[in-house]
Amino acid sequence: MADNQSAEWRAVCEKFRLAHELSEIESKKDPENNPFRSKYKARDLLKEIHCSLKKNQIEEEGEFDNGADNVSESSQTVDAGEPGNGYGKAYAGDSPAGLRVARLAVVQYHLGVNHIETEELSAGEEHLMTCMKLIDKCTTTRENVSLFIQARNQLGILWAGRDEIEKAQGFLEIAESMYLLYMKEDGQPPLDLQDFFVPEGEELSQQEKTRRFEMAYTHTLYYLAQVYKNLQQYERAGQYCHSTLQRQLEYKHFVPLEWAINAATLSQYYITKTRYMEARHCLAAASVIATLAGEIPSEAAAKESEAEFEKREELLQKRAEIARCWIKYCLNLLQDAKKLLEDNVGELDSDRQEELKRARRNEEEEKEKGRKSAILFGSSDTFDSICSLEEKVSSMLPLDFEEARGIFLVGQGYVAQAKEYFEMDGHVTDHIEILQDHSALFKVLAFFEEDLERRCKMHKRRVDMLEPICKDLNAQYYLLICRQLQFELAETYYEMMDLKLAVADKQDQPDVHTIKKFNLLCSSSTKYYQMFLDSVRSPEGKFPQKLEDDLLRPVLVAKFRVARLQSKLISSNPASQLENLSLSLESYKFVVQYCEENPEAKNAVETELELSVEMASLLPLKINRIKSTMASSN
Template identity: 55%
Template sequence: MATALGPEIREKFQAALALSRVELHKNPEKEPYKSKYGARALLEEVRALLGPAPEDDDERPADDGPGDQALGAGEPRDAEGPGAQRVLRLAVVEFHLGVNHIDTEELSAGEEHLVRCLSLLRPYRLSLGCVSLYIQAQNNLGILWSEREEIETARTYLESSEALYNQYMKEIGSPPLDPTEHFLPEEEKLTEQERSKRFEKVYTHNLYYLAQVYQHMEMFEKAAHYCHSTLKRQLEHSAYHPMEWAINAATLSQFYINKLCFMEARHCLSAANVIFGQTGKIPATEDTPEAEGDLPELYHQRKGEIARCWIKYCLALMQNAQLSMQDNIGELDLDKQSELRALRKKELDEEESVRKRAVQFGTGELCDAISAVEEKVRYLRPLDFEEARELFLLGQHYVYEAKEFFQIDGYVTDHIEVVQDHSALFKVLAFFEADMERRCKMHKRRIAMLEPLTVDLNPQFYLLVNRQIQFEVAHAYYDMMDLKVAIADKLRDPDSHIVKKINSLNKSALKYYQLFLDSLRDPNKVFPEHIGEDVLRPAMLAKFRVARLYGKIITADPKKELENLATSLEHYKFIVDYCETHPEAAQEIEVELELSKEMVSLLPTKMERFRAKMALT
């Protein structure tokens, strides 16, 4: 039987809860924690009125010690009797004092109260009246230690909560009391349905915090599993903030993309679109006190972030297809393409229904709405231009959507990343295009969007971004030149216009590769003896392509051609010499190194023949 509780204690406790919920901005500017301090004073009064916890009460079962989650072989005992009831109420007060101190940034005091709460509850932790509070106290300690960067300690508390929930559900299963019920009269106690809802919400929070901890510990598989479970439970219990839920689902899609699980990624993104569409349509709750309509900037930012996740999906799926079908020089391998076509049916049949059920969000109408979005987007690798173009157009749609918020004024880095992704979409689409002139136009579009950025950005503040763009623009010009050379090779007699165009593209590619290489020089303009690991491969590639470009310049002047061959040899030789003194570099550019060695061997002979020919004329 529960002991009677005086109206004074109940009223003070309820008043403390009401003050705790007052939002900080509603307090005076100079006293932001005024309501919190008022709540704390009332809680301390309640604690004093309850009296001390009995230390040696026959009604209290033996303490198994910290960390023990089982009650032993016997049946779990409810916290009955006046002494035990007082202990539980004191524990509730200690819990709220702990949260109160944490809210006012007094973390050590908050920790002490929460630990005291657990100490009081430990003997009863598996009981109907205690389990929810025990898990909540451990969850809060988990968050506290996580914020202190003590991740292992946080993990211990949170995993303990998870284990206790699972044990309780297995051994008892009935909805436990919500902590606030210890201060309510019998007639105001919650229904079983409401108790269950609140307990499941506590457990959902536990899974959410575990996902954060595993992410921090780089245990990405576990983090994704717990994030997915959290999102699924939030939908099942209608306990979610649409905007927040959508961005978390979109973020989860990036994990699946990295694992090449495109069907799962597509499902997360489709669900994100559907749930984001509910923004502003769901009334504010205790969890989401502010109406989403009051946050237009945040709304547009989240919309842009989800769009960026869609861009990454389209790009990754196209790039994965390219990797699967290209030959050793990056061109489409028709044999590999045929093999992948034969595998397509197997991919379609490969446990699709099982995999889909494993990640499925929502039921009924919500499930149908998510499926409707999914059906418009492919998840299998594109095998030809038409399939690739479909993904390209979707990705480009989201590029425009992302750029609506992430504009160059105010969001420089984000804007540039979106533009780079747009360029990458054109680049991978060009791989699927058979017509060389159309491929050239795609690379031209890349240059048109990237080149202006090299003018607008201050290299002093955006050195790394500048390097990326210079390298990418150089490579786009390089690809265009290669295509123009291939087109010219098919003509019997290329006219001067084509020759001029090839040389112009060559010159532009050289300019940007040289800008990139010059950015690696020290303040005295000296090229480094040791190239940093982060730029080693691009630097070696730039040297290799510069060497090749000088060898591709078309000129009728023999003296100029000899100079170009000498410059080409100089760059090939740099690569060979550098890799001899820095063996780690050889692993980064194995193919280019072999070609460079070959050219270092062949070019001197070619140049000698050229000199001899010049001497005769």
């Protein structure tokens, strides 16, 4: 079999080709009741190849010293460590015996993968460990470096699937170091596993060898990204994920929608780290690459063909998911700017604003140029489109209303896009989450608006989009969402009340219309806070003696604000004043009493508790004065 032109060798190569075709192509057509039919046929062919190699080995050289079949010993003695021989020595494959060992190792590798794919993990591990033992007797050269890396990749996946993350990490990090060292010391296109079983003259091209080798390393980086994520090493996981995506584009080895979703998901990690330039680049690339999946079939075409219907659904859904990631980008960019610019009472600090504007003029442009070169995605045919999309939205924190409005409008555009797929009918939770994000965009934009009346109108837009949903939603099935909407509507009316109060304070004497509007806002806010508080009661109507952790602050804040709202109601009728103040006092006392009985609650509502204690002592005086006035007038 040493003769690569012999009929016997050509028969072996043909079996290897058929095994590959069965495993990679025919297996996709296997019936549901026999899903591994082609995999089993491929396995039989691989075993025949293995027997031919062993027979030839025995005939030409006698029994091989340590035997490739000593699986149990292999499993015990091989680990994720470095191979012992290193670089710079002669490759065992330079001899016929060494070449046979390498071929045996390749067959063992494919048998290992075959068993894993047919859910026979222990057998798969044994074959892979046998492969490892065989190749660990050789140096890492261009003849076997690809096999070294791919075997360790597979073992890394195997152990990660068993939740042995650190063991997986060991195999994968060695695979990574092998690649880096090989590229440093040699760098030529290495043999692919397929090259061990092709007739002379039919080897892969140098370009194809390079592509396959680089993709094996890309898989190493991809699996390491998952490992580091599981180990909660999120910074490293993000770096490896980014590198994986870059390499997939570079070597044109990706599925457009899958790549796009992975890039969009990575953007959300960058957002948590306030790395908005990187997040924007990921999202722009995701949007552009998603278009490579093709045009969205029309509704008419989708009705006529199941395949077209499925394609339409997938494209619409994935693009809507990317749009949602864009919404989060815009929202978080605005919210982080708000945190940076607000003073201790939550208003825009103009001195801080000017200071940041001066600093940005001096630093930001150079900073962006330096960072951008390291993160770029794309090739010549997509790069311009990605850059063009990036230019439509800033990656810098907005420092005034015009800058904030530009980001808001981009976010609002993606809200409309996301809602096209995530409609209320069929996607209740997703649709409402998108509406809540839209509401949050208006809320943070209002922070940058100096005109109080225009601010109030922005909050009114929030009410208009959330109130109908809140009224129609069944609390029995969507309790958590109902509570969120009730609390947000209460807060929104509360903010509008404060704005109207600020406007009224500028007037000498509020007119009847202003007073009526103010009271209506107070009542609306109180109504929704009360709906939220009532949702916490038991079916018998009893309020819990001890609040759950996730409800503690919201409930006490709601009680505090109800108290304030009731005390703010404007009335010329002393009896109504007395009733409002009495109800207010009752709510303040609730906050104080609950914190006295549950001291651990004090940290959750420090400011509200301090004011509640103060008001609980002051309101009785005010109530008594009104009572005295009423008594004397009678």
